[in-house]
Amino acid sequence: MVKIIMHGCNGKMGRMITEIIKEDEYAAIVAGVDTYTETANEYPVFDHIRSCDIEADVVIDFSNAKAVDELLDFCVEKNLPVVLCTTGLSEEQSEKVQKVSEKIAVLKSANMSMGINLLLKLLKEAAQVLSPAGYDIELVEKHHNQKLDAPSGTALAMADAINEALDNTCTYVYDRSQVRKKREKKEIGISAVRAGTIVGEHEVLFAGTDEVIEFKHTAYSRSVFAKGAVEAAKYLKGKNSGMYDMGDVIEF
Ligand SMILES: NC(=O)C1=CN([C@@H]2O[C@H](COP(=O)(O)OP(=O)(O)OC[C@H]3O[C@@H](n4cnc5c(N)ncnc54)[C@H](OP(=O)(O)O)[C@@H]3O)[C@@H](O)[C@H]2O)C=CC1
């Protein structure tokens, strides 16, 4: 049995994980942390990670980028592995995550779904064939109107996977409105749409002369992220310090 602290337990993802874990005999939430502590849940909810004095095996974090520094400090002090799912971290925070992983096990992934993690592999292959053949690469992501960060962590992870496959030779272009020149070959365009209740859509276009190849992932429910996060927590329990990702959890 994996005992989990759910950081951000009353948010959209925290509530989804609380639901799906009820059906799981190998994992349980033993405590939650959120700014809003009213709860009908079976576990206690604390208003701050530092107030949480419940013994656990792993923390799952779906909260807010502003909350991540203190969470990481807490996990190091308690020697607690952490599944870090919050997106929109600054460069300094990403560096801190790397440093912290020298002391505890950290599994960081901008997207916990199987589909996106497979797509990250496929995109590398496609880019290595299509970019040298002159295809332009553009990424479009769509999310609900409550999302704080843009572009999405997943869109950035996709761009990074493609860029890595192309020996980090690409530049990212987020906004063409001020760029008064033609597109460069080694650009990756990244566009964000925020509307309604869209759970998450990511589309990558490889556009050549007279043909376009499109890769598209649509999440119809947050359960795909929630299930991945719980599997990640099970995987991370008792692991040595280091950086892990969903590629370690899902074996293709
Ligand atoms: N990796 C992945 O697969 C996925 C990642 N995400 C990312 O996860 C994060 C959360 O997403 P989502 O659940 O939709 O967002 P929500 O805003 O619905 O939930 C986040 C919750 O965390 C709370 N919170 C804020 N500050 C703290 C704090 N200091 N300690 C504890 N809880 C806090 C929020 O409270 P309040 O509302 O008062 O701020 C809120 O209840 C986002 O960064 C999102 O991009 C989302 C889906 C999938």
Ligand SMILES: O=C(O)C1=N[C@H](C(=O)O)C[C@H](O)C1
């Ligand atoms: O905020 C969300 O909702 C999501 N965020 C993640 C991201 O930024 O990539 C993953 C998912 O698409 C949902």
